[in-house]
Amino acid sequence: MKLLQPQHFKEYELLDCGRFEKLERFGSYITIRPEPQAVWNKAWNESRWNNLAHVQFIPKNSSSGTWKKIKPMPDQWTISYSLNSTHQPAEIQLRLGLTAFKHVGVFPEQASNWERIFSFARLHPGCSMLNLFAYTGAASLAGRMGGAEVTHVDSIRQVLNWANENQKLSRLTDIRWMLEDAFNFVKKELRRSKQYQIIVLDPPSYGHGPKGEKWKLEEQLAEMMKGVLELLDPSHHLLILNAYSLGFSALITQNLLSPYSNQQKSQMDYGELYVSSASGICLPLGVWGSLEKNN
Numbered sequence: 001m002k003l004l005q006p007q008h009f010k011e012y013e014l015l016d017c018g019r020f021e022k023l024e025r026f027g028s029y030i031t032i033r034p035e036p037q038a039v040w041n042k043a044w045n046e047s048r049w050n051n052l053a054h055v056q057f058i059p060k061n062s063s064s065g066t067w068k069k070i071k072p073m074p075d076q077w078t079i080s081y082s083l084n085s086t087h088q089p090a091e092i093q094l095r096l097g098l099t100a101f102k103h104v105g106v107f108p109e110q111a112s113n114w115e116r117i118f119s120f121a122r123l124h125p126g127c128s129m130l131n132l133f134a135y136t137g138a139a140s141l142a143g144r145m146g147g148a149e150v151t152h153v154d155s156i157r158q159v160l161n162w163a164n165e166n167q168k169l170s171r172l173t174d175i176r177w178m179l180e181d182a183f184n185f186v187k188k189e190l191r192r193s194k195q196y197q198i199i200v201l202d203p204p205s206y207g208h209g210p211k212g213e214k215w216k217l218e219e220q221l222a223e224m225m226k227g228v229l230e231l232l233d234p235s236h237h238l239l240i241l242n243a244y245s246l247g248f249s250a251l252i253t254q255n256l257l258s259p260y261s262n263q264q265k266s267q268m269d270y271g272e273l274y275v276s277s278a279s280g281i282c283l284p285l286g287v288w289g290s291l292e293k294n295n
Contacts, residue, residue: 002271006111018042043279093169121146129198137163181209244286253289266293
């Protein structure tokens with residue numbers, strides 16, 4: 001089992017976490033947001049947190065809330081991420097914003113996965129990539145920056161527009177945008193006998209498609225993965241599965257992927273994503289599993 005964390009995300013930093021909150025820097029601005037996995041005490045005192053923070057998310061219920069500004073800052077701003085390229089500079093731009101759902105538009109713990117996607121795409125120019133539950137598109141940008149032909153699937157139009165904005169900021173073009181329920185899209189692609197060399201999925205614990213389709217991770221993930229694995233090109237591929245759900249073990253991703261790994265002789269890895277803080281605490285942020293095969 002492997003532990004992965006971002007290695008060179010200069011415009012992001014986890015400063016401290018504890019008592020179900022996290023103190024983070026995104027570019028020039030510092031936020032306080034809820035974090036259900038931070039069950040321990042904070043390393044830094046409340047006064048230090050409040051002196052550093054520009055804004056704090058105040059939950060109204062389990063799914064929404066409001067932002068309380070402590071210092072002046074914009075509602076939207078932009079950060080960059082430099083992919084670890086040994087060739088020409090490869091930098092993606094991400095527009096961030098204060099949403100009603102505590103998110104700001106990026107999951108920084110995924111940066112190590114962006115690197116893998118970019119490197120695989122560079123190794124296989126023109127390969128096809130499917131990004132499911134694709135959110136604001138950092139993984140899609142990494143694949144496109146590497147030369148992949150990217151299909152980006154998300155069920156929320158505003159998020160899809162946000163991802164398209166990030167494409168323009170990153171001076172990229174030709175990502176295929178699909179406003180669809182991810183599970184239904186996989187079924188359609190199976191009927192079309194499509195195959196992809198890169199598949200990325202980062203499903204939520206629960207959610208809804210654009211036509212009210214229901215998604216519950218524990219109930220549908222196994223069937224979803226069966227379809228996804230049928231779409232994966234057996235000759236060469238990279239599949240990355242992320243799961244952020246309290247109580248999920250990395251062994252779940254191993255159990256989902258190992259039958260395919262044994263059958264196709266692809267390299268399987270699995271583990272946890274985490275971010276280490278400036279205060280010295282390591283914050284777990286989900287489990288992951290991957291399959292990779294290069295010919």
